[in-house]
Amino acid sequence: MKYLVRSQGFGATIGVIAMLAVFTVIDFSGWWTIQTLSNVTQFTAILALVALGQALVIMTKEIDLSVGSIYGLTGVAFITLEPSLGVPGSLVVALLIAAAAGFIQGTAVVKGELPSMIVTLGGLFAARGIIYVWTGGSVHNFSPDARTHALTRLLGGELFGVEAALYWVGIVSVLLAIMLWGTRFGNRLLATGGSRESAESRGVRTDHVKTTAFVLCSLLAGFAGILTLCNQPQTHVTLGENMELEAISAAVIGGCLLTGGRGSILGVILGALIVVSFRYQLIALGAPSSWYITFVGAVLIVAVIFNQKLARFLGHSV
């Protein structure tokens, strides 16, 4: 219990409990149905993967605004390269593109000593531009062969009635948690976010740590894009638009402090669940989709205030 309260994800845990209670009492459209839960968890899993990568970057005290565009670009690459490379080949190349995007942005941030907000804003526009040029604005589909390919099924199918994305987010979050709290790299990543100068003075190559975080973030965003397309193999130019904002919201609601060095894997997943649930409920209510952004904004602000109060209560310097 003490561990739970001290964990950065505590605020999001309370948030999820409160949200589920409200949705149970004021049930607009059958919240506790298989259909709703399956949709919400599928979208949550996808957003959580993007947000987990974002969380790594935020924990190093940087930010990555390009994840939505990288998500889209990787997905587009995966679909459009498939006819010439096959499913496994295009999967590898698409992920390499994502990793390269993360590496270029990370290197620009650490070598150029530039604010990551500006560099990745550039990345957001650049990658979105490439999507427009590459697809020419047209919609691309997988061939029937590619749809039934074993790898496509593994990434986008379902097992025991549960979408593949849920298993993947489970695997990824366990691996990330072990990496963050149980390895040298994790210790150095948290140290870099906590105090870059102090970490440097102990011989930590904070430039390498940050670049690696950006690469992992882009890889996870790209992987999420691929999972989405394996489930519904159709690209459009707006794939992943505004996703960076949802991902940052999920990470921050999940207890990642923008001051760096603190975060929670479970919190980020719960944060994604909150964001997606609100979207789903508003759509179910028949509210105009633009309202959804307003709601996410409001939830985000409430969450930040709550997490900050909680951190102060626990005696952290924020």
Add this chain to the structure above:
Amino acid sequence: MTQNPLIQVKNLDLYFGAFHALKNVSVDFNAGELIGLVGDNGAGKTTLIRVLCGIHAPTKGDVFFDGKKVEKFHPKLAIDQGIETIQQSVGLCDNLSIARNFYLGREPVKRILGIPFLDFAKMREKSSRVIRQFGLRENVSADDEVERLSGGERQSVKIGRAVEFKNRVVIMDEPTNHLSVREREHVNELAVQLKEQGLLVIYITHDIFQVHKLADRIVIMENGEKVADASTDSMSAEALEDVIRQGGRVVEKEAV
């Protein structure tokens, strides 16, 4: 036979933009020597040792370590060469536990299925054992975050760490700040012990009288320049204090 100095600083200049922080500084530091580096605030003491531990690269001039010219300045390289530094304001990450801070940059690992995981048992046990000698309270656990520690306890983590990983050089920047009288004596004894083990100890302080009792040699800095460099046998603490009081100008000629 005189041996080569372990660290030799030659005609070092350092600018921060237009600010001339170090002016043509040349000093030799020998192994097995305890050197007091003394001067007022802003004299350039900390800047000089920040060059030695790889944080700043000099604008002009050279640093030789063990006879070899230092080409690249990075804290990692300095640590790899065996230079441990206890710095005043940096060195601890508030968000991490004592054990994690203690081993930051050289975490011990235990392989499970070939994958290197942090060896938490060792990190906890060793770090708390070492740091307790330097005034960490019994009720503080190695899992507690550094953020919760008092100034003295933070200092004890840094000192314990430097002692544990000591190699060839230990640089102490105001090591006794925030410490109680007894802890201060312990740190001072320790500085002498390290020297007797053949290490080079550079001890930075304001307090000439305190360091005069410990050191073999005193280097005084003023406005980014070295203004005195004398063995403690040849100059009394009072005489050295005069040097500092008069900004190094008047007595300098007598001292050298």
